Amino acid sequence: MPLLGYTVEKTKLVVDETEAAQVRQIFELYLDHQSLLPTVTELNRRGWTTKRWTTRKGAHRGGRLFTKNSLHALLTNVTYIGQIRYKDEVHHGEHTGIVPPDLFQRVQSLLHRNGHTGGRAVRNKYGALLKGLIRCRVCRCAMSHTYTAKGNKRYRYYVCGTAQQRGWSECPAPSVPAGEIERFVVEQIRWIGRDPVVIAETVQQVRQQMDEGRARLNSERTILQRQVRDDHAALQVAATLTNSVDRVSRLADVQERLRMAERRLTEIDHELTTLDQETITEAEVTHALADFDPLWQTLAPREQARVLEMLIERVDYDGEHGQVSLTFRPCGIRTLTQELQESVA
Ligand SMILES: [Zn+2]
Incomplete structure (x- = not known):
């Protein structure tokens, strides 16, 4: 079954850069939200879907909204780190991984930590403060x-x-x-809370993480802009379809995706502005930690x-x-x- 991030060319997996960037962001989003359900909500809000593909007979498949199950399947798919699973064994694949192994590992340990609770409510009978950290x-x-x-x-x-x-x-x-x-x-x-040098370092660290957040939003914007461009082209192609049922459903599909992409683009601009206003100060850190x-x-x-x-x-x-x-x-x-x-x- 086709997988988000790749296209199949002559039975080989070839990286689709736009989707690959999306996959990496899904891994990051799970770490940000710390549990499956809020991540699913965010993906649905962005209008991101499972892999969309066309069968040899020309039928459209996939492109469904994410659920907890499909997100879990994506986050645990070893294909993304260049491996393949055969029955219970994992082997090196011939394809290129698209998720950094370190990111993949962090996601696995968080999934493991959340276990079947699916969220933060970790059973922690022995008061292990650093469990999962x-x-x-x-x-x-x-x-x-x-x-x-x-x-x-x-x-x-x-x-x-x-x-x-x-x-x-x-x-x-x-x-x-x-x-x-x-x-x-x-x-x-x-x-x-007591050491000005450590406070300065903490603030520095937090700022760096915010910069990373900014970089992530910018890269998402680039992906979306590319998708919007492709979709405008797809609209023109769809308009020439001779079968009217096909034409209507295809046009509706693409227009829906465009609408969601444009909404998300507006949000990204908003989030970027908020990030700019949210710089954290030494005084705030001192206050919180005191x-x-x-x-x-x-x-x-x-x-x-x-x-x-x-x-x-x-x-x-x-x-x-x-x-x-x-x-x-x-x-x-x-x-x-x-x-x-x-x-x-
Ligand atoms: Zn060790």
Whole structure:
């Protein structure tokens, strides 16, 4: 079955650049929205559909609005990283991947983390604060939460996925005690509120992420403009169809797509303007993080996990050099400020 991002030419998969860019954005959108349903809503709002193709007999197929199922199928399709699945095995394909393996991996670990809940409500019985956030920097893979029991005591750890899958010897620092690294991360966030240098770096990081958001919107605009151009050409072709039923349905199809594309283009301009007005300041960061400390103490472990997930995109653990680094979500700090105001009000 034809797949968004590729066309089939003489039984070979050939990259369709316009669709490929769309596929990459779908992966990014899932990371932005953190769960399937809001991503589906956004895709439908944009009028993005599953692969559209024409059978040899000239019938139009596909082009359906995304559902949770079809989105899930897309996000887990290994074709996008240049592989093919045959029964239960995965092999190297002859085609070119169109999604960076790192992006693909991040999406897989988020899907895994969300499990069957399909959303943020992660079952987190042992209060693992960094569940789904922590990664082994050496192996570039997710670390999962696990524990061993000795008598009545439970010892919690985060374990590198590579070490788990391929053996302990494959990673220079396969595990880290959970309590220790959780305390360290929380301590780092507390420090940020007090240290002007760290605040400046955080602001810098957030700005860079906003720049990336801007670049993504611009690239989406380019895709849409190209699509609009193609669709205007398609309108002229459709108008010459002799079969009137075909002509009417084809014209309606293309006009509908044009209408959605144009609406989305207007939105993109609006989003870009908003982004320009939303630059975050040192003062805001200082303010948000200064309040972090008293808030943190009052939260139950489950809420603490939620706050961390809101604030931080990921924690990179480099066991080889004993380093830990935090990446903040672009909107995390702003959201935290809002929540703080609500909890005070
Ligand atoms: Zn590792």
